[in-house]
Amino acid sequence: MVVCGDDGLAHRLAIELREVYRQRVVLVVPAERAGEEAADTGTTGTTDTDTLSGRTVVPVRVVTAPAPTTEAMLRAEVDRAAALALVYEDDETNLRAALAARRLSPGLRLVVRMYNRKLGQHLEQLLDQAALVAVPGLDRAVLDASTTVLSDADTAAPALVATALADTNKVVQADGLLLRAAEHPAPDRGQVPDPGLCTLALLSSTAADPAGFEGSYNAGAPAPDLLPDDRTVRGSAARGTVVLEAVRREGPALPPRRLARRGAPxxxxxxxxxxxxxxxxxxxxxxxxxxxxxxxxxxxxxxxxxxxxxxxxxxxxxxxxxxxxxxxxxxxxxxxxxxxxxxxxxxxxxxxxxxxxGALRRPPRGLSGHIVLLGLGKVGARVLTRLRELDIPVVCVEQDPDARGIALARALGVPVVLGDVTEDGVLGAARVHRATALLALTSSDTTNLEATLAARALKSDLRVALRLYDDDFATAVYRTLRSAHPQAVTRSRSVSHLAAPAFAGAMMGRQILGAISVERKVLLFAALPVAGHPQFEGRTVAEAFRPGGWRVLALDTARPEARSPDLANTGHDPEHQSLLWDLHPGHVLHHQDRVVIAATRRGLAELLGSSPDGRTTATGLR
Structure with a gap:
């Protein structure tokens, strides 16, 4: 895997590919970032061993280049790679590099970072057509995965929304539905646990880590069991569980607003x-x-x-x-x-x-149970769209009247407070003392921190998620706020950390919807056709379940010709959602079906015909 970039997303993506998917990675970065990347990703030239899990970790090789030129990509051996990610901040740089990479390796899987959605759609079609011309007779499924254009703001938005709603960033998006891995402690005697959609794992520990890293590792406790069967779950009542749940809105219903559309009451x-x-x-x-x-x-x-x-x-x-x-x-x-x-x-x-x-609305006087969103820039606008799709009351605060998301808020009829969030009275005008959560997503770390402290003074138990760029600063802020307000939930989130899993999944192929960590192990979510998999074809859902390997979660009910090639990045219109999650154990899987599964790394490798360490993959184009 080759990753080319000039900011924190490239660094985080390289770690995600190495740690989660066990891939060999070449990282192409400018010379001024090479020392930092080498220190953080481990470029020793020899393999390391994780003493806790005993697994072999392949180092990341760093190539320095000021820009993703043809010569730089050849030094990174793009012509021999399975996938290439271009995650520079500039759309034009990624566009030029993608066109050059397609000429160097027509069968290369490309993942391109672009904020301009319309340009990204055109680029996807162009590069897919180039791959089809260069490799005649290319399989349709392979062609669909040959080029993926993603935006870090789009991919981070679901996790930010889940943080505000459910206090977690362990989120997978499938067909517009947000799914989270919720950790439940061991139930009390006589109490019936909530099974959610299904039980994903049994934890080695029943207590959640207060730092937010659920399921802390304990050498004396039993190892976590991934994808256990029902009998194992019933026989392990003293252990905590990780269950799959859908993230849904909570709070009062929104009042009808028809003035922005046709007709008015x-x-x-x-x-x-x-x-x-x-x-x-x-x-x-x-x-x-x-x-x-x-x-x-x-x-x-x-x-x-x-x-x-x-x-x-x-x-x-x-x-x-x-x-x-x-x-x-x-x-x-x-x-x-x-x-x-x-x-x-x-x-x-x-x-x-x-x-x-047609003007900006002011927050109603009696508004409560809403989310206060600070910042309507690139990330804030995407988060606002996602919150409104979930029908969640929102009040926005923005200093710049010409910000990217102001027009969006006006069109959606979302109340907006124009002003500097650090000034007195601005947060009060947003009714933060009656809100359930605060999302501080401005581009300034100090502004986000100051707004968080001011909001804490107005409501001490307010749930807060703030966007911070510097990891060391974020750790110090988190620990201080947790000590000062132990009863409140405070989470610091980095857009690059939240976006990296989606980019890594796209590099592995569009069938990968995401990954969720369970203590020291990882569960992968994928969309696979039943055809060609004897483990599924002609079997019932119960018969297709292999404990510790994989489990069928949902069935795609859309016609084969109407299916979306990328379930992780489809629209959010409920009328077009096609996944059926409540499957009867006796339902028989047919040749033309497509299913969503949860699988361990070894289980998914067996299904895809590759080794567990990812050294050979059946999902690539080469």
């Missing part, structure tokens, strides 16, 4: 006082119509017609009419005088309502 366009005044005018017209009918012997329709003419002052004066008719005409004219200012007020009020519908 009268309650939003016209105020209550205006509606009561209009009702009074209508009641007066009806009363005058009834009186005219009774006192002048006119037909009810003719009486209503005369009343409206008098109301709008377009009828002839009733000079020669009986006194009764004259009095009724005067009363109708008086009601008409009240109608004119009412119509003007209604027009002005409706105009103002529709004007403010």
């Amino acid at each position: 009268l309650g939003k366009v016209f105020s209550a006082r205006l509606r009561w005044a209009l009702a009074g005018i209508v009641a007066a017209v009806l009363a005058l119509t009834v009186a005219t009918t009774l006192l002048t012997d006119e037909h009810v329709l003719h009486a209503a017609y005369l009343t409206l003419l008098d109301l709008f002052a377009i009828n002839d004066p009733a000079v020669d009419e009986p006194p009764t008719r004259q009095v009724l005409q005067l009363l109708s004219g008086l009601a008409g005088l009240a109608l004119l200012p009412l119509l003007v007020a209604g027009a002005l009020e409706a105009l103002g309502t529709f004007r403010t519908a």
Whole structure:
């Protein structure tokens, strides 16, 4: 595996490929970062052994180059690699390098980092077409995995949302659904444990590490059991479990908002006082119509017609009419005088309502149970989209009125407080004292920290997730906040750490949806076709389950021609979700089916026809 980049994502991706997938990695970085990468990733030239797990760790080889030129990629042996990741911060640099890499190795699997979604879609199609032309007759499944364009902001957003909702970053995204590995302690006597979607593992320890690293390693305790069968789970009631759960929203329902779309309820366009005044005018017209009918012997329709003419002052004066008719005409004219200012007020009020519908909303006074999102930049905008897709109340705080996410917040009708979050009153205006969580995602570490401390002063038990770039600084901040507020949840998250697993999974092939750590072990999630796998084809879900190896979690119900090639990065429209998670154990898997499985490294290697250390993979293009 070759990784080319110039920031923390490249470094983290190299570690992810080595530690989780046991791949041999060549890291191409600028010379000024070479010393740091060598120290952090271990470039000794010999294999190391992890004393806790006893596994062999292959070192990362570092190649220095100011840019991903053809010569630099040849020194990294891209022409012999299984996959290449281009994760430079600049979209144009990644674009140029991807085109050059496709010429060097037409069958190379490419993973490209791009923020521009539209350009990324075009690049994917172009590079896939180039691979098809260079390698005629390329298998469709292999072609679908030949190029993957990802954004670090997009891939980090689900984990940030899960941190705010469920206090975890052990998240896998499949077909728009967020799944988390939740650690449950051993149940008390007589208590029935929550099985979730399924039990993924039995822990060696029943207590969670307070630092947030669930399931601490204990040499005297039994090793964690991955993918145990039901009998083993029932016989190990004294041990904690890791279960698979869906991340769902909690909190009050959002009020309807239709002004930003077609149509608008009268309650939003016209105020209550205006509606009561209009009702009074209508009641007066009806009363005058009834009186005219009774006192002048006119037909009810003719009486209503005369009343409206008098109301709008377009009828002839009733000079020669009986006194009764004259009095009724005067009363109708008086009601008409009240109608004119009412119509003007209604027009002005409706105009103002529709004007403010396109402006930024202010947080409602009674709002509570929401999430306060600080920063509407590249990452904040993606997180806002994900939160609103989950129908979660959000209040945004942004200093720059021209920030990337301001237009998005306006379109979604999300309340926004414009101002510096470090100034007095800004967090109060966002109703942070009534919020359930705070996501500090600005581009400044000090701003995020200051906002967190200010929010803690307003609500000491507020759940906080802050974005920090420097790992040492993040560790110091986390330990200090945990000591100062032991009853509150505080998590520091790095976008590169959250995005690296998705990029690593794409390098392994699009069938890899993600990985979740369980103590010192790793569970992989993958989408595999049943065809070609005798372990699945013609078997029931129960028969396809191998304890400690793999387990079928879901079935893709979409037609084969309509299936998404990349389940980990599909849209979030519930109408287009096709995965069925509640499978009956007796359901028979057929040749044309596709399933989502959880597997150990060794189990997935057996299914894909590769060795457990990943030295040969059946998922590559070469």
